[in-house]
Amino acid sequence: MPDASSPVLPSPQASLLPLEVHSLCFRVNQETLVDNIDLCVESDGISVIMGSNGAGKSLLLRLLHGLLEPTSGHILWNGRDLDLATRRRQALVFQKPVLMRRSVAANIDFVLRTKGRERRQQRDQLLQQAGLLRQRDQAARLLSGGEQQRLALARALATEPEVLLLDEPCASIDAGATLQIEQLLRQTRDRGVKIIMVTHDTGQARRLADDVLFMHNGRLFEHRPAQEFFAAPASEPARAYLEGRIAL
Amino acid sequence: MQDFSEAFTLAFSLILGADADLVEIIGLSLRVSLAAVVLSALIGLPLGAFIAVLRFRGRQVIAVLLNALMGLPPVVVGLLVYMTISRAGPFGWLNLLYTPTAMIIAQTILVTPIIAALSRQLLEDLHREYDEQFRSLCLPTRRVIAALIWDARYSLLTVALAGFGRAIAEVGAVIIVGGNIDHLTRVMTTAIALETSKGELSLALALGIILLILALSVNAAVYGLRASAARLAYA
Numbered sequence A: 001m002p003d004a005s006s007p008v009l010p011s012p013q014a015s016l017l018p019l020e021v022h023s024l025c026f027r028v029n030q031e032t033l034v035d036n037i038d039l040c041v042e043s044d045g046i047s048v049i050m051g052s053n054g055a056g057k058s059l060l061l062r063l064l065h066g067l068l069e070p071t072s073g074h075i076l077w078n079g080r081d082l083d084l085a086t087r088r089r090q091a092l093v094f095q096k097p098v099l100m101r102r103s104v105a106a107n108i109d110f111v112l113r114t115k116g117r118e119r120r121q122q123r124d125q126l127l128q129q130a131g132l133l134r135q136r137d138q139a140a141r142l143l144s145g146g147e148q149q150r151l152a153l154a155r156a157l158a159t160e161p162e163v164l165l166l167d168e169p170c171a172s173i174d175a176g177a178t179l180q181i182e183q184l185l186r187q188t189r190d191r192g193v194k195i196i197m198v199t200h201d202t203g204q205a206r207r208l209a210d211d212v213l214f215m216h217n218g219r220l221f222e223h224r225p226a227q228e229f230f231a232a233p234a235s236e237p238a239r240a241y242l243e244g245r246i247a248l
Numbered sequence B: 001m002q003d004f005s006e007a008f009t010l011a012f013s014l015i016l017g018a019d020a021d022l023v024e025i026i027g028l029s030l031r032v033s034l035a036a037v038v039l040s041a042l043i044g045l046p047l048g049a050f051i052a053v054l055r056f057r058g059r060q061v062i063a064v065l066l067n068a069l070m071g072l073p074p075v076v077v078g079l080l081v082y083m084t085i086s087r088a089g090p091f092g093w094l095n096l097l098y099t100p101t102a103m104i105i106a107q108t109i110l111v112t113p114i115i116a117a118l119s120r121q122l123l124e125d126l127h128r129e130y131d132e133q134f135r136s137l138c139l140p141t142r143r144v145i146a147a148l149i150w151d152a153r154y155s156l157l158t159v160a161l162a163g164f165g166r167a168i169a170e171v172g173a174v175i176i177v178g179g180n181i182d183h184l185t186r187v188m189t190t191a192i193a194l195e196t197s198k199g200e201l202s203l204a205l206a207l208g209i210i211l212l213i214l215a216l217s218v219n220a221a222v223y224g225l226r227a228s229a230a231r232l233a234y235a
Helices: A057-065 A104-114 A120-129 A145-158 A175-190 A202-208 A226-231 A236-242 B002-016 B020-053 B059-069 B074-085 B100-136 B141-151 B153-169 B172-178 B188-198 B201-231
Strands: A019-028 A031-041 A046-050 A072-077 A090-093 A163-167 A194-198 A211-216 A219-225
Touching (some): A031 A057, A046 A202, A057 A090, A090 A145, A120 A145, A145 A163, A211 A226, A219 A236, B020 B100, B059 B100, B100 B141, B100 B153, B153 B188, B153 B201, B188 B201
Parallel strands (some): A046 A194, A090 A163, A163 A194
Antiparallel strands (some): A211 A219
């Protein structure tokens, strides 16, 4: 992985934390997909949302970022409602990266221009961090899966987010690319960016998580420091999940 | 069959001889139709993009209306433009009747719905792909539209091509508002209509062949551009 000696620093504003969620529900056609979630995330570092497929992890992430309107309940970032200004201080990386029909560099430039700071040097720095400087002039859609995800991550970092949300960023990429992304995430965390990440890869959660939010059937069963969670999960669904049993 | 071979011989002798009248007619045909396509693109692309991106009441109705307008009969458009710019019409004072400008206006009206409707469909598909990412970036609508048009530019070329095909091939509108005046408003299609009515079938067919070659060349050029864009994964 390239060295990240010239980090992109988060903007020096009041923190977006704590994140408080009160009685959050999301329903579609009478079906409750996110069920009455209460949570509070105060600490920096990497919070990992875990759970099996269909647990509501990705929905929760989209709700936290404001891509979906909750059916009921409140999401407060440092006491503020999820307004446009708050959303602009976050970035989300999707499970399947949505890259524009442009070159690798132009994908980053697009975001930098949006933020009113198109700087070639900053773009190259981001690509260097993501290990994509050599592919700068390639069409983004011709990159491999892992490279595409790293570009999506670099583009998210180009917005200089204070909170980085990731939805299973390593779901369909190989081990080498996963390692590169995890290193990039650690570097990002070490620069003070709060990371909230969805994964159902237990190994990845063990490697990265500072705290774990465990979801099952749309409900939040546990929110505890990662070490405690992995050592002794308190709920039956979490125990079943970590032991590889199927919990209904 | 004799007519066909005579027509081909005539067509190639006209082309190779660079007949001055023919060059003038081809030049005017291209000028009028290209100007109409450019104007239609300036109106139709943003219109199609707005309908693709914005959610408002009546959006579906406008989309259906645009689709229906793609089949506007050229003679009806010609008639309406004629009534508008003829001496007794509201814009009679502009003295546009029987000028290339009138022909450009008529063809613009014919081509704009085609470009708007096809680009709406195309940009809507691309917008569906980009939508969550763009909403995550909190982009203003104008930036979304500009980005969609830019990223779909190679596909939109085909849309413009469809518009050009409609413009260069139509005769009903330009003959009504242009009048097929020699050295002034005579274009390929009106010349073909005239020569046919005079019984000069070989000359009419020769002009038809040249028109086909012209359309094929433009199509081939755009196809080549799209193919290279697709190779680079930009389309």
